[in-house]
Amino acid sequence: MSKSKLPREILKNVYWLGDCLEQRYQGKIYHSYNSSYLVIGEEAALLVETGHPKDFNELHDQIVGILENKKVPLKYIFITHQETPHAGGVGRFLNIYPDIEIHGDVNDYHMAFPNYSANFKAMEVGDSIDLGGGMNFIAAEPVVRDMRTSLWGYITPYNLLFPGDGFAYSHYHWDGHCGMIAEEADTLDLFDVSAVFAELALFWTNFVDMEIYTKKLKELVDELDIKYIAPTHGLPILDIDKTMPKVIEGLQAPYHKLAG
Amino acid sequence: MEDNIIELSPNKAFSIQNIVKLDGRLSAYPQNEKGFVPLNCYLIKEDSGAFLFDTGYLFHQEKILHQLKSILDPDTPLSIIPLRINEFMSVGNVKAITYNFNVVAFYSPHPEGPDWFDFTDKERDWSLKEIPTNILRGTVDCMVGDNTDRNIQVISAPLRLINTSWIYDEKTKILFSSDMFNYGIAEKSTEDWIITNPEEEFSISYIKSFLLNTRYWWLEGAKTRLLRDNIKKVYDSYDIETLAPGYGKIFKGKKLVQKQFELLDNILDELDISKTKAHYVARNQMR
Numbered sequence: 001m002s003k004s005k006l007p008r009e010i011l012k013n014v015y016w017l018g019d020c021l022e023q024r025y026q027g028k029i030y031h032s033y034n035s036s037y038l039v040i041g042e043e044a045a046l047l048v049e050t051g052h053p054k055d056f057n058e059l060h061d062q063i064v065g066i067l068e069n070k071k072v073p074l075k076y077i078f079i080t081h082q083e084t085p086h087a088g089g090v091g092r093f094l095n096i097y098p099d100i101e102i103h104g105d106v107n108d109y110h111m112a113f114p115n116y117s118a119n120f121k122a123m124e125v126g127d128s129i130d131l132g133g134g135m136n137f138i139a140a141e142p143v144v145r146d147m148r149t150s151l152w153g154y155i156t157p158y159n160l161l162f163p164g165d166g167f168a169y170s171h172y173h174w175d176g177h178c179g180m181i182a183e184e185a186d187t188l189d190l191f192d193v194s195a196v197f198a199e200l201a202l203f204w205t206n207f208v209d210m211e212i213y214t215k216k217l218k219e220l221v222d223e224l225d226i227k228y229i230a231p232t233h234g235l236p237i238l239d240i241d242k243t244m245p246k247v248i249e250g251l252q253a254p255y256h257k258l259a260g
Numbered sequence: 261m262e263d264n265i266i267e268l269s270p271n272k273a274f275s276i277q278n279i280v281k282l283d284g285r286l287s288a289y290p291q292n293e294k295g296f297v298p299l300n301c302y303l304i305k306e307d308s309g310a311f312l313f314d315t316g317y318l319f320h321q322e323k324i325l326h327q328l329k330s331i332l333d334p335d336t337p338l339s340i341i342p343l344r345i346n347e348f349m350s351v352g353n354v355k356a357i358t359y360n361f362n363v364v365a366f367y368s369p370h371p372e373g374p375d376w377f378d379f380t381d382k383e384r385d386w387s388l389k390e391i392p393t394n395i396l397r398g399t400v401d402c403m404v405g406d407n408t409d410r411n412i413q414v415i416s417a418p419l420r421l422i423n424t425s426w427i428y429d430e431k432t433k434i435l436f437s438s439d440m441f442n443y444g445i446a447e448k449s450t451e452d453w454i455i456t457n458p459e460e461e462f463s464i465s466y467i468k469s470f471l472l473n474t475r476y477w478w479l480e481g482a483k484t485r486l487l488r489d490n491i492k493k494v495y496d497s498y499d500i501e502t503l504a505p506g507y508g509k510i511f512k513g514k515k516l517v518q519k520q521f522e523l524l525d526n527i528l529d530e531l532d533i534s535k536t537k538a539h540y541v542a543r544n545q546m547r
Contacts, residue, residue, distance in 0.1 A: 053384070054375040082287070083346040083422065088379045095382035107287040111280075111317035112348035113380075125543065142543055146422065148475050149287045151543070203420055207482040209538050216540045258486070 005179025006035075007062045010236050011158050011228065013040040013070075013135070017062045019055040020178055021085070023170055025196055030170035031178060032197065032233045034085040037162060038063060039155055041131025044075035048137075048153065048162045049232050050089030059089065060096070076129055078137060079104040080164025081150040082112075086232060094119060103129060104139075105149040123151060140224060142166070143217045144251070146202065160228040166217070167231035167247050168201060169193040182235040182243045190243065194250025197233065199257070206254040214248045264298070265327055266454055266510065268502060269432040275510060276301040276327045278320040279449055288349070288442065288507050290473035292546065295445040298453045299349065299507045302436055303328065304412070304429055306405030309337045309364075311412065313427060313436050314344075314506055315353035318380060324353055325360055334361050339394075339402070341367040341414065342377065343425045343438040343506060350506070351377035358388060366393045367400070367414065369423050396425060404431075413498075418490035419528075421475040426494070433501035435494075441520050443470045444509025458515040468527045472547045480547070481538025484528040491528075495521045 008016045015038040020031040034052040036059055038045060045067060051059045067074060077100060079087045090109070093100060094116045102109070106120035113119075128138040134157055142150035144166040154161045170193045171177035177185040198205045220226070221240065229237040229244070237243045264277040277298035284291045301324065302313040310332055316324045332338065338361045342350035345368050354377040357363065366373035373393035378384050394400070396414055404410040410431045417424035419440060427436040443462060444455055472480060495518075503511040503520060511517055530536065541547075 052375070053377075053379040054372070056379075056384070082348060084351075084376050084379075085346070087348075088376075091380045092382060105287075107285055108317075108348060110285060111319040112352055114317075114319040143540075145477075145543070147287065148473075148477060203422070204478040204482070207484065207487065208478050209481070209533070212538055212540050255483075 007038075007066060008179060010181065010230070010238065011160060014038070014155070014158065014160060014230075015040075015062075015066055016230065016236055017059055018051050019058050020173065021052065023200075025200070029173065030193070030196075031173040032168070032170035033235070035230070035232050037230050038066060039131060039135060039137065040067075040070055040072050041133050041135035043072070043132030045070070045072050046076040046078060046129060046131055046137055047074060048078050048080075048230070049086050049164070050077060050079060050093055052085045053088040053092075056089050056092050060092075075101065076131075076137075077102045078123075078129075078153055078162070080142070080152060080162065080232065081105070081145070081147040082108050083146060086164060105151045107149045125151070141220060143213055143220055144202070154224055154226060158228060159224060159226050160230055161221070161224070161226045162230050164232050165202065167229055167237065168197045168233040169235075169247065169250065170197055170233070171235055177235065180235055182237045183239045185235060188235075190246035191250045191253070194234075194247045195253035195257075198251050199254040205251060206258045208255060210252040210255055214251060217248065264453075265331060268434060268504065268510070268512070272304060272306075273429065273432045273434055274303045274331050275453075275504060276303060276316075276324060277453055278316060278323060279453075281449070282445070288439065288474060289445075290470060290546070291544065293445065295447055296449045296451070297445050297508055300505065300510070302504055303332060304404060304432070305332065305336065306408045306410055308408065309339070309405035311402070311404060312338060312340050312357065314342055314350045315340065315357055317349055317352045321353050321356050325356060328357065328361065332361065337362055337364040339363070339365040339367065341396075341425065341427065343427070343436065344422060345369060345376050346422050352380075355380060355385070355388070358391065363391055366391060367396055367402075368393050369396045369425075371395060415494065418494055419476075419487050428498045428500070433499055434504050435498060435500045435502070435517075436504045436506075438506045439475060440505065440524075441503050441511065442474075442505045442508035443467050444505075444511070446509070454510040454512055455516060456512045458513050458519075460516065462520075462523065464523060464527055464530070467523055468530070469547060471527065477541045477545070479528070479531045480541065481533050481536045482531065484532040488525055488528045491521070491524065
C-alpha cells in the first residue's frame with residue numbers, strides 16, 4: 001500500500017490507484033489526487049488515466065500487484081484529456097507495453113509520441129470497449145472540460161462515471177482523508193474544496209455561469225443512469241444524492257465570487 | 261541561418277519554427293481548419309545567458325536540436341520556461357534539450373519541474389532534479405545573462421484555459437503570447453511566417469470563430485469585463501512591437517499589434533453576457 005493508502009477496490013474489479021499531490025493555498029497544505037482507475041473484465045483490463053509522471057513507479061507497481069493475481073492482461077488505456085496529471089504516464093506505459101491500445105480523443109498524441117502513433121485509437125461519444133464478462137467501457141459527453149478535446153467515459157454494468165476534471169476537489173491530509181471515498185471523509189467541506197479547485201485549476205469557471213453546465217451534468221447523470229463517480233482529482237463518490245449537490249454548488253462558486 | 265528560424269531582433273531573439281499541415285489532428289486549431297502553421301519555440305539571448313520559451317513536440321526533436329545548435333553555443337547557460345507546463349507542445353523536448361545544452365534552470369508554476377516533463381522514456385532521470393526549478397507565481401522578473409541590462413517579465417496570461425504564462429522582453433519589445441493571437445494561418449507552406457504589413461486584415465467573425473472552436477468555447481455569454489480589463493492592463497503596461505504566439509504567424513509592427521488587441525477587445529465585448537446569451541457548448545460543437 002502506498003503512502004496515499006491506495007490501491008483500493010471501490011467496486012468489485014474496479015480499483016482506485018495513484019497518489020496525492022500537495023497544493024498550497026492561503027497558508028494551508030491541501031492534498032488532491034491524480035487518480036487512475038483500473039477496470040478488470042474477464043478478458044482484458046483497462047486503465048483510466050495514466051497519472052502524473054511523478055507517480056508512475058507507484059502506479060505501475062499497484063497495477064502489476066493487482067493484475068498478477070487476476071491473470072488478465074492490461075490491454076487498454078483511456079485518457080480523459082491531454083494534460084500532464086492525466087496523460088503524463090502515456091510515454092512510459094508505451095515503453096513498457098508497446099502493444100497497448102490508448103483510447104480517447106487522440107488529437108496531438110501523434111506529435112507527442114510519434115513512434116507509437118498506431119497505438120492511439122480515436123473514440124467519440126457512444127463508442128465502447130468490451131472488456132469481457134459484461135464489463136463495457138463507453139465514451140461519454142465531457143460536460144466540464146479542461147481542454148477542447150476532453151472526453152469522459154463510464155462503465156456498465158456499474159454505471160460508474162469517469163469525469164476527468166469534473167468533480168475535482170482536494171481533501172484534508174491532516175484529517176486522514178487520503179484513501180477515503182467522499183462519503184467517508186465526513187469533516188471535508190466539499191463546497192469549499194470544490195470551489196477552491198475550480199477557482200485555481202478551471203480558470204474559465206470564474207467567468208461562466210456554471211448553472212448552465214451543472215444542469216447539463218445532472219441531465220447526463222440521469223440519462224446514463226450514473227450511480228457512482230470516479231473523478232481524477234476528487235475522492236470517489238459512491239452516494240451521488242448525498243455528495244453531488246455540494247460539489248455542484250462549489251463549482252458554481254467562483255463565478256459568483258469573482259464576476260459578481 | 262538554419263531553415264525556419266526567424267531572427268526577430270539581431271542576435272537577441274529568434275523564433276524556432278516547425279511547419280505543420282493542418283489535418284484536424286491538432287487540438288490547438290479548429291477541427292475543420294485547413295492550411296499550414298508554424299509551431300514556435302523562442303530563444304532570447306545575451307553572451308552570458310539565454311532563455312528558451314517552449315520546447316516543441318517530440319515529433320520535431322531532431323530538427324529543434326539542430327536549429328538550436330545553429331544559434332546557441334552549447335556552453336551558454338540556458339534557462340527553460342515552458343509557457344504551458346501541462347501541454348506536450350510546450351514540454352516535449354525539455355529533457356532532450358537539457359541533455360544537449362548547458363541548462364541551468366527551469367521555470368514552472370510548480371516545484372520540481374522535471375516531474376512535469378520527464379515522461380518520454382522508460383525510466384525517470386533523477387539527476388534532472390539537480391537543476392533548480394524557479395517557481396512562477398504572479399509576475400516574475402528575470403535577467404537575461406549575468407549583469408546585463410536585459411530583463412524579461414513572466415506574467416500569468418490574462419486570458420487562458422489552463423495554467424499559461426506570457427512573457428515580455430523589454431529589450432526587443434516582444435510579447436510572447438503562448439496560446440493567444442494564434443490565428444495567422446498560411447494557405448501554402450511557402451508563405452512568410454511573420455506578418456509585417458500593418459494593413460493585413462483579420463475579420464472579427466474569423467477570429468471569434470477561431471477562439472470559440474479552440475480552447476475558448478466557454479467565452480460565449482461569459483462575463484468578459486474583467487478579462488478585457490486585464491488584457492488592457494498588459495497592453496498599457498508594455499510597449500509591444502511584436503506579438504510572438506506559441507503557434508501561428510508572428511505579428512511585427514506597433515500598428516499591427518495594436519489592431520490585434522483591439523480586435524480581441526471587440527470580440528470579448530461582443531461575447532459578454534450583456535450582449536450574448538450564455539448556453540451549453542457541447543464537445544466538437546462548431547461555431
